[in-house]
Amino acid sequence: MPDVFLSYAEQDSDTARRVASLLQAQGWSVRWEHATADDAEARCMVVLWSRHSVNSDQVAAQAEQGRARHALVPVLLEQVTPPPGLRSIQAADLSGWDGAADAPGARQLVADLAGLLGQPLPSGRVILPPVKVAPRLHPAWLILVALGLLLAAGLGAITLWRNAPPARPAAAAAPLLYAASSAASGAVQPTMPPWARIMASVAS
Structure with a gap:
């Protein structure tokens, strides 16, 4: 036409x-x-x-x-x-x-x-659809993003530390108490009794 x-x-x-x-x-x-x-x-x-x-x-x-x-x-x-x-x-x-x-x-x-x-197109001219270009982040935004990641990592570490189960000092000190009691009584125990080894393994 x-x-x-x-x-x-x-x-x-x-x-x-x-x-x-x-x-x-x-x-x-x-x-x-x-x-x-x-x-x-x-x-x-x-x-x-x-x-x-x-x-x-x-x-x-x-x-x-x-x-x-x-x-x-x-x-x-x-x-x-x-x-x-x-x-x-x-x-x-x-x-x-x-x-x-x-x-x-x-x-x-x-x-x-x-x-x-409407205005005619010049000979040989082709209209192409616009190309969408992703916006580039300014360096200041990159710094803020890095600081935010560091802050999130720090908060996560603090949360894990606070929620960690408390150490069991009684079990961990059982071998020491046994050694001290043996020294006080003057007895020589060449080996640790089974109950002390069990307590030590639980503490570890």
Whole structure:
């Protein structure tokens, strides 16, 4: 589907060629040669009004199709009055136009089309979806994160220390008490009795 369908009378084919070149230079695709009423499926209908086209039933029918689709952009090649029902839309004035792209009427036509179709893309340009980049952390944030990890580790160590089971001094001191009592009584015990070994193993 072309961007622009150009409707005109056969007598205005030279001007139609210049208009098509103007629009194609902007980046829009234009259908204008051998145009028929069945070709009015373009995104926009540009009608060139002249003393010849205002009396053309085919041009009037194509303009009506564009108006019904809210896609009509009229252009005056001469100071003429379009057919009834097609006069309410302001037309760009190309009367006496020599084909210059910077002429006021040419700039108005381009602006009208841009408002309807949007700006055309330059040739070869491709729109890519935006790439999401993960935000980079500032060095200050890295320092804060490190301090937070150290603090959490310290609190965890303190919690484990507080919740550790208390040592059993009685079991751990059993061998010492036995040795002390033996020394006090003057007895020589070459080996530790079984109960002392059991208490020592439990303490360890």
